[in-house]
Amino acid sequence: MTTMPMIESDIHPAVDNPPLPVFLPDDQLPSREGDRIIQFREALREAMSEEMRKDKRVFLLGEEVAQYNGAYKISQGMLDEFGPKRIIDTPISENGFAGMAIAAAMTGLRPIVEFMSWSFSFVAADPILNNAPKMLYMSGGQFGCPIVFRGNDGAGGQLASTHSWCVEALYANVPGLKMAIPSNPYDAKGLLKTSINDPDPVFFMESERMLGDKAHVPEEEYYIPFGRARVAREGDAITLVSFGRPVNFCLEAAETLAAEGIDVEILDMRTIRPLDIESIIESVKKTNKVLVVDQSWPFASIASEVVTQICERCFDWLDSAPARLNTADVPTPYAKGLEYDYLPNPERIVDAVRSLVNA
Amino acid sequence: MPQATAESSEQSTMNTAKADSQQSAVGQAPTAKTASQLPKEVLIKWLYDMQLIREFENRTMQAYQQAKIGGFCHIYTGQEAVAVGTIGCTNADDPVITAYRDHGHALARGMTPEACMAEMFGKTTGCAKGKGGSMHMFDRPNWLFGGHGIVSAQTPMGAGFAFSEKYQLEVIGIGKKKVTLCYMGDGALDQGCFHEAQNLASLWDLPVIYILENNGYSMGTAINRHTANAENLIDRAKGYGIRAAKIDGLDIMNIYNEFKPIVDDCRENSRPAFIDLKTYRYQGHSMSDPQKYRTKEEVDQYKDKDSIAKLCSDLMTMGHIDEAGWKSMRKEIADIVRGSVDHAENAPTPEPGELYTDVYANPEKNLSPTATYSHGTKNPLM
Ligand SMILES: Cc1ncc(C[n+]2csc(CCOP(=O)(O)OP(=O)(O)O)c2C)c(N)n1
Numbered sequence: 201m202t203t204m205p206m207i208e209s210d211i212h213p214a215v216d217n218p219p220l221p222v223f224l225p226d227d228q229l230p231s232r233e234g235d236r237i238i239q240f241r242e243a244l245r246e247a248m249s250e251e252m253r254k255d256k257r258v259f260l261l262g263e264e265v266a267q268y269n270g271a272y273k274i275s276q277g278m279l280d281e282f283g284p285k286r287i288i289d290t291p292i293s294e295n296g297f298a299g300m301a302i303a304a305a306m307t308g309l310r311p312i313v314e315f316m317s318w319s320f321s322f323v324a325a326d327p328i329l330n331n332a333p334k335m336l337y338m339s340g341g342q343f344g345c346p347i348v349f350r351g352n353d354g355a356g357g358q359l360a361s362t363h364s365w366c367v368e369a370l371y372a373n374v375p376g377l378k379m380a381i382p383s384n385p386y387d388a389k390g391l392l393k394t395s396i397n398d399p400d401p402v403f404f405m406e407s408e409r410m411l412g413d414k415a416h417v418p419e420e421e422y423y424i425p426f427g428r429a430r431v432a433r434e435g436d437a438i439t440l441v442s443f444g445r446p447v448n449f450c451l452e453a454a455e456t457l458a459a460e461g462i463d464v465e466i467l468d469m470r471t472i473r474p475l476d477i478e479s480i481i482e483s484v485k486k487t488n489k490v491l492v493v494d495q496s497w498p499f500a501s502i503a504s505e506v507v508t509q510i511c512e513r514c515f516d517w518l519d520s521a522p523a524r525l526n527t528a529d530v531p532t533p534y535a536k537g538l539e540y541d542y543l544p545n546p547e548r549i550v551d552a553v554r555s556l557v558n559a
Numbered sequence: 560m561p562q563a564t565a566e567s568s569e570q571s572t573m574n575t576a577k578a579d580s581q582q583s584a585v586g587q588a589p590t591a592k593t594a595s596q597l598p599k600e601v602l603i604k605w606l607y608d609m610q611l612i613r614e615f616e617n618r619t620m621q622a623y624q625q626a627k628i629g630g631f632c633h634i635y636t637g638q639e640a641v642a643v644g645t646i647g648c649t650n651a652d653d654p655v656i657t658a659y660r661d662h663g664h665a666l667a668r669g670m671t672p673e674a675c676m677a678e679m680f681g682k683t684t685g686c687a688k689g690k691g692g693s694m695h696m697f698d699r700p701n702w703l704f705g706g707h708g709i710v711s712a713q714t715p716m717g718a719g720f721a722f723s724e725k726y727q728l729e730v731i732g733i734g735k736k737k738v739t740l741c742y743m744g745d746g747a748l749d750q751g752c753f754h755e756a757q758n759l760a761s762l763w764d765l766p767v768i769y770i771l772e773n774n775g776y777s778m779g780t781a782i783n784r785h786t787a788n789a790e791n792l793i794d795r796a797k798g799y800g801i802r803a804a805k806i807d808g809l810d811i812m813n814i815y816n817e818f819k820p821i822v823d824d825c826r827e828n829s830r831p832a833f834i835d836l837k838t839y840r841y842q843g844h845s846m847s848d849p850q851k852y853r854t855k856e857e858v859d860q861y862k863d864k865d866s867i868a869k870l871c872s873d874l875m876t877m878g879h880i881d882e883a884g885w886k887s888m889r890k891e892i893a894d895i896v897r898g899s900v901d902h903a904e905n906a907p908t909p910e911p912g913e914l915y916t917d918v919y920a921n922p923e924k925n926l927s928p929t930a931t932y933s934h935g936t937k938n939p940l941m
């Protein structure tokens with residue numbers, strides 16, 4: 201039987217010289233200040249549209265992404281620009297279309313799979329956990345899987361327990377995947393563009409509660425590298441490590457605490473796999489106290505992982521035991537007040553910081 | 560190589576063009592309408608491949624019993640006509656994906672017996688450098704996308720390769736009309752994802768052919784105990800608007816006659832199909848199966864209709880091979896397979912550092928608290 205010639209690659213058979221974007225140091229990224237204020241959802245849309253204009257291998261599929269313009273209006277207008285062959289409405293068959301997209305990625309296409317919510321990804325658990333992150337390894341480096349899975353993660357607003365999943369701790373456990381969790385529109389755009397270009401499967405977490413958040417997003421193109429945390433606020437009393445929506449809770453809590461003379465330092469991790477542990481260590485060496493704020497359940501959470509790594513890497517620099525603040529360890533409740541109490545909300549953060557700093 | 564590249568967004572890359580010109584020269588499916596009109600070389604090659612698989616599996620069982628092969632290992636013996644006959648209807652660059660009973664498909668696709676055996680021995684020259692084992696045979700140069708251990712996981716992916724080839728043709732403007740072959744056991748009929756895959760394939764006009772290797776058992780559960788209306792499976796596919804046919808899977812000439820027009824039609828008209836191929840496995844489900852669920856008489860009954868014996872006698876009647884030729888073919892194959900075992904025995908085991916390669920294509924730092932990942936070396940056999 202005949203064989204097919206393989207492209208010679210200096211790097212890796214599956215990578216084929218990855219055209220990774222140019223990553224600028226943080227202080228050379230375009231400014232976060234400026235007139236052009238857009239929503240988080242628009243930032244996501246711009247990221248996808250810019251990459252789709254450049255690379256015909258990139259396409260978007262998911263439920264209601266095309267004719268309905270996106271269940272959350274993230275893909276609004278994209279059908280008009282790119283047509284139905286690249287903006288693809290799927291049936292409600294997460295297992296089927298996720299598996300299908302993975303195969304497309306193995307042959308070199310660059311699918312973006314939108315889960316209406318990560319809560320619905322469990323019916324696709326087999327393809328997204330068993331196939332995407334393991335394909336490169338299981339095939340001995342022959343087939344990679346450059347794919348992005350993205351969608352809403354975490355409590356959306358009184359959706360109760362089936363629709364409020366935080367999947368990061370469950371999924372980040374699996375080697376072979378990368379995970380990005382932006383907290384603001386600027387990072388959302390830069391991280392999603394990087395995700396689309398990365399040759400590995402990227403799990404990208406958004407929050408329904410943040411899609412309307414507005415911030416300056418520059419016109420210039422930029423990419424935010426994985427594994428580089430951002431100092432969202434400087435301070436010396438304690439380090440708050442967070443990612444995604446709870447970064448905003450931390451920022452809110454910081455205002456209250458500042459009024460009491462407590463200046464917290466907030467690290468926005470941006471990606472948790474890779475995890476920028478060096479930046480955490482650097483900050484802990486300055487503040488000697490740390491609280492990890494994580495909107496998933498405490499048991500075996502990302503917070504547990506961060507605390508473990510802190511203990512392993514800079515235990516001697518700590519003045520008190522590293523602490524974590526998670527959602528309450530119960531299924532997500534429906535009632536508005538209960539849901540609020542369940543989250544690592546600003547009041548809970550303020551209380552936790554006070555007791556750590558005043559200990 | 561079966562990957563679209565960034566530059567190919569605009570036009571064919573050099574590599575794609577190079578690949579395509581090679582493809583058109585070799586590895587094209589035959590065009591004859593019926594198997595009896597096929598050139599002698601094609602028919603002889605079928606016999607050769609089927610016997611290669613049988614001999615290979617005999618040696619596999621031996622090596623397993625000697626504990627040289629570990630894990631779960633599923634023997635293809637009895638079903639050879641299915642892989643060889645259906646793959647024989649396709650071009651060498653049509654994508655193929657299958658389940659864990661995959662040695663036969665790998666060999667029929669052109670994987671060397673060395674790479675296949677070494678994989679099961681867990682050696683560096685195995686097709687996946689010893690990282691996949693018996694159930695996970697991947698062969699990029701031969702367009703084989705696995706070997707999948709989860710029952711039916713390959714069915715949405717089969718639709719995905721068809722989608723990808725269609726997308727490359729229609730959106731990027733590269734490639735050519737292809738058909739994807741997606742093999743599945745009868746157990747996979749019962750998985751939800753197969754129904755999702757059929758719906759997607761039909762809805763989006765994807766040229767994927769689901770080949771049900773209906774050996775009558777899902778492990779120890781006979782088909783009439785695990786799937787409803789088992790006598791009439793093709794009606795299910797028809798329910799999705801998918802062309803479907805029931806084919807005797809023990810007679811390879813018959814497989815060609817009935818399967819080839821379906822392949823050509825799916826390729827030309829970009830439509831899916833479902834084929835219920837009746838076949839039988841001679842060995843247990845895996846290497847550890849006491850086979851209490853079937854009788855020796857039943858097995859013998861199928862052995863009497865053995866597909867290799869049938870093809871051999873047909874070819875003798877046609878004058879394509881004689882006893883002496885058949886004997887020397889078997890001898891040649893036995894030597895090759897023995898050679899593959901020797902190769903696997905003597906091939907190096909992976910270095911400990913290989914544990915951390917091929918996890919990420921872009922292995923950045925801090926991806927793991929305990930591991931430092933790197934690129935693996937390329938397998939010289941693949
Ligand atoms: C999702 C899943 N469930 C169970 C198993 C265990 N298992 C492996 S093979 C098998 C039987 C499948 O039989 P069939 O699909 O008919 O294929 P055959 O072995 O006959 O080739 C089972 C139950 C599995 N691998 N995956």
Ligand SMILES: [Mg+2]
Nearest residue numbers: 744745776777
């Ligand atoms: Mg079976």
